[in-house]
Amino acid sequence: MKQFKIAVIAGDGIGPEVINEGIKVLKKVAELDSGFQLDFTYFPWGCEFYAENGRMMDDDGIDKLKAFDAIYLGAVGFPGVPDHISLWELLLKIRKSFDQYVNIRPVTLLKGAHLPLVDVKREDIDMLFIRENSEGEYSGAGDWLFKGQEHEVVLQNGVFSRKGTERIIRYAFETAKKEGRSLTSISKANALNYSMVFWDQVFEEVSREYPEVETASYLVDAAAMLMIKDPKRFEVVVTSNLFGDILTDLGAALAGGIGLAAGANINPEREFPSMFEPIHGSAPDIAGKGIGNPLASIWSASQMLDFFGYESHGKIVLDAIEQLLLEDRVLTPDMHGTASTSEVGDRVAEIIESII
Amino acid sequence: MKQFKIAVIAGDGIGPEVINEGIKVLKKVAELDSGFQLDFTYFPWGCEFYAENGRMMDDDGIDKLKAFDAIYLGAVGFPGVPDHISLWELLLKIRKSFDQYVNIRPVTLLKGAHLPLVDVKREDIDMLFIRENSEGEYSGAGDWLFKGQEHEVVLQNGVFSRKGTERIIRYAFETAKKEGRSLTSISKANALNYSMVFWDQVFEEVSREYPEVETASYLVDAAAMLMIKDPKRFEVVVTSNLFGDILTDLGAALAGGIGLAAGANINPEREFPSMFEPIHGSAPDIAGKGIGNPLASIWSASQMLDFFGYESHGKIVLDAIEQLLLEDRVLTPDMHGTASTSEVGDRVAEIIESII
Ligand SMILES: CC(C)[C@H](C(=O)O)[C@@H](O)C(=O)O
Numbered sequence: 075m076k077q078f079k080i081a082v083i084a085g086d087g088i089g090p091e092v093i094n095e096g097i098k099v100l101k102k103v104a105e106l107d108s109g110f111q112l113d114f115t116y117f118p119w120g121c122e123f124y125a126e127n128g129r130m131m132d133d134d135g136i137d138k139l140k141a142f143d144a145i146y147l148g149a150v151g152f153p154g155v156p157d158h159i160s161l162w163e164l165l166l167k168i169r170k171s172f173d174q175y176v177n178i179r180p181v182t183l184l185k186g187a188h189l190p191l192v193d194v195k196r197e198d199i200d201m202l203f204i205r206e207n208s209e210g211e212y213s214g215a216g217d218w219l220f221k222g223q224e225h226e227v228v229l230q231n232g233v234f235s236r237k238g239t240e241r242i243i244r245y246a247f248e249t250a251k252k253e254g255r256s257l258t259s260i261s262k263a264n265a266l267n268y269s270m271v272f273w274d275q276v277f278e279e280v281s282r283e284y285p286e287v288e289t290a291s292y293l294v295d296a297a298a299m300l301m302i303k304d305p306k307r308f309e310v311v312v313t314s315n316l317f318g319d320i321l322t323d324l325g326a327a328l329a330g331g332i333g334l335a336a337g338a339n340i341n342p343e344r345e346f347p348s349m350f351e352p353i354h355g356s357a358p359d360i361a362g363k364g365i366g367n368p369l370a371s372i373w374s375a376s377q378m379l380d381f382f383g384y385e386s387h388g389k390i391v392l393d394a395i396e397q398l399l400l401e402d403r404v405l406t407p408d409m410h411g412t413a414s415t416s417e418v419g420d421r422v423a424e425i426i427e428s429i430i
Numbered sequence: 431m432k433q434f435k436i437a438v439i440a441g442d443g444i445g446p447e448v449i450n451e452g453i454k455v456l457k458k459v460a461e462l463d464s465g466f467q468l469d470f471t472y473f474p475w476g477c478e479f480y481a482e483n484g485r486m487m488d489d490d491g492i493d494k495l496k497a498f499d500a501i502y503l504g505a506v507g508f509p510g511v512p513d514h515i516s517l518w519e520l521l522l523k524i525r526k527s528f529d530q531y532v533n534i535r536p537v538t539l540l541k542g543a544h545l546p547l548v549d550v551k552r553e554d555i556d557m558l559f560i561r562e563n564s565e566g567e568y569s570g571a572g573d574w575l576f577k578g579q580e581h582e583v584v585l586q587n588g589v590f591s592r593k594g595t596e597r598i599i600r601y602a603f604e605t606a607k608k609e610g611r612s613l614t615s616i617s618k619a620n621a622l623n624y625s626m627v628f629w630d631q632v633f634e635e636v637s638r639e640y641p642e643v644e645t646a647s648y649l650v651d652a653a654a655m656l657m658i659k660d661p662k663r664f665e666v667v668v669t670s671n672l673f674g675d676i677l678t679d680l681g682a683a684l685a686g687g688i689g690l691a692a693g694a695n696i697n698p699e700r701e702f703p704s705m706f707e708p709i710h711g712s713a714p715d716i717a718g719k720g721i722g723n724p725l726a727s728i729w730s731a732s733q734m735l736d737f738f739g740y741e742s743h744g745k746i747v748l749d750a751i752e753q754l755l756l757e758d759r760v761l762t763p764d765m766h767g768t769a770s771t772s773e774v775g776d777r778v779a780e781i782i783e784s785i786i
């Protein structure tokens with residue numbers, strides 16, 4: 075029997091609450107299928123851990139995680155710990171240490187989810203974002219000079235390597251080719267006169283290897299507008315780390331809300347574990363109340379099943395979410411329901427049981 | 431009689447068509463008021479000029495413009511001239527040379543303009559963006575190393591000076607204070623670990639000088655989502671050059687479309703001329719057809735009147751646009767009308783005549 079080892083970092087705020095429901099669903103899927111087994115190991119890392127130990131994870135945390143097939147992450151960040159610490163020493167550290175250079179974020183309006191736009195048809199919101207996830211604007215390079223003086227100046231340096239840029243664009247072309255969909259590149263060469271000129275050039279070069287894939291290219295500002303005005307233009311989308319961050323949150327607002335937005339941080343070579351997470355934050359304002367929406371976590375659990383090669387199981391989980399939205403309507407307050415976090419998870423598990 | 435000298439750079443594509451209508455409107459306002467006079471001087475700069483002369487403007491172009499009170503710009507960019515040339519040597523060159531460090535962009539849904547969101551009330555879309563316009567991500571600093579080799583690497587360096595950061599934030603506080611509205615800062619300190627940590631610090635420092643101004647602070651990704659989900663949170667907004675670029679285009683999609691989005695590039699010290707422009711591009715696909723929407727140009731003409739100290743005249747122009755949208759409905763095809771560019775301008779001028 076195939077066995078997958080999953081490291082669980084439930085993290086801060088609503089992280090533990092929503093991740094529990096994802097685990098509930100994963101266990102249900104494994105229970106109903108005799109072909110594979112999932113083992114969960116829990117790591118208590120995050121801001122509470124930081125408050126006690128002065129660090130976000132064990133010193134040898136990265137080493138410990140190496141042994142796992144996947145990492146399942148809740149949310150990181152809590153008032154009292156500056157974001158640039160909590161994230162650089164946990165979430166971003168994992169993404170970088172494990173060279174999870176592909177961030178896959180579906181921006182698809184599921185049936186039954188709320189369409190917030192007047193002029194757009196619901197099936198028009200069906201995009202797959204492939205975000206660069208290891209470098210670019212997030213490389214962490216910079217400097218802070220003449221602190222406190224009149225000529226104080228702060229540098230933030232984007233670093234775009236040939237290797238990093240080429241591999242994400244190639245991954246996106248492979249995805250578009252496999253799915254038989256068009257590929258859109260989003261950049262900003264008219265203002266970012268080094269990095270984005272380079273990005274466009276690499277996109278152009280790689281596109282020549284994929285004559286069968288239809289391509290388009292937009293400036294990030296125009297893309298932000300067009301995602302609202304005419305989202306059906308976008309099918310598979312490839313973009314930089316920062317632009318992907320902004321546009322997938324914008325996408326979440328179109329595709330049912332942040333409570334439904336999942337992300338997979340993939341190391342395609344499988345040299346290191348990949349990580350699956352809801353893209354929402356720790357939501358300190360509602361933490362502990364048992365009303366956090368677990369659907370994004372559950373969707374990311376579905377992405378994990380896909381990644382393990384159990385795509386049909388991943389699809390069952392997604393179908394269950396869709397049925398919940400369309401028929402059962404057992405939903406948390408952010409989706410205008412009255413259910414608790416665990417009631418939503420229970421219901422999804424029941425639906426899965428009825429489907430399998 | 432007060433006299434203002436305006437340099438007109440109509441530019442490329444639909445630039446000349448839409449700018450003509452703005453001038454028509456400005457002339458009408460001046461004609462109906464005996465208190466001031468507007469003189470227009472035309473400069474043929476842009477991509478056509480580049481094709482003939484190998485440069486986007488005269489070598490002493492910046493010097494020539496210095497003598498003017500304002501610059502009225504149409505649009506820059508055309509297929510055949512790479513954007514990073516056409517813009518860095520004209521639009522961005524002017525913004526930087528004249529230290530137009532404030533970019534004011536209203537994101538207000540005028541009465542009669544189309545509301546694209548289901549869950550939002552039209553009066554909730556009423557934001558004023560104050561975008562940093564002279565440095566930050568647009569400083570043009572960077573490097574391109576090991577070209578064509580496997581270890582090729584491209585750097586794009588954001589430069590945030592104390593002076594540049596403080597003055598834009600202070601300008602925004604002054605604006606919010608004058609208008610009696612809240613001020614929201616948009617940044618991204620959790621990922622951009624130098625520049626945006628600095629930005630947040632300066633915002634915090636300057637806010638202490640304005641205890642009467644209510645403040646909020648959002649991450650740029652969350653802001654992109656919330657502008658769609660709950661735009662009424664945002665009143666006056668201050669943000670960096672790149673984030674302002676992206677979010678004001680997003681805002682345009684909410685506030686009636688890019689055909690209604692105007693921007694003022696201001697040098698508040700009035701040491702150099704300020705520049706007024708529609709924020710849309712040159713729209714090569716419809717250039718020459720006489721159907722470009724002139725309302726953004728006309729709105730930016732209204733901003734110019736404000737800047738000259740004729741706020742009541744600026745308001746009349748804006749009221750005329752609102753009446754056009756609400757009652758006359760003489761609109762170009764992008765707004766589902768059948769009028770030509772010049773018919774729209776004529777009608778706005780007539781409405782102004784009827785109001786004054
Ligand atoms: C928490 C933050 C550092 C992170 C990012 O910006 O990548 C988050 O917004 C995301 O999109 O996963």
Ligand SMILES: CC(C)[C@H](C(=O)O)[C@@H](O)C(=O)O
Pocket residue numbers: 264265295517521522675709
């Ligand atoms: C044309 C381009 C360089 C410019 C910018 O990015 O500032 C434009 O998009 C704008 O917003 O005025």
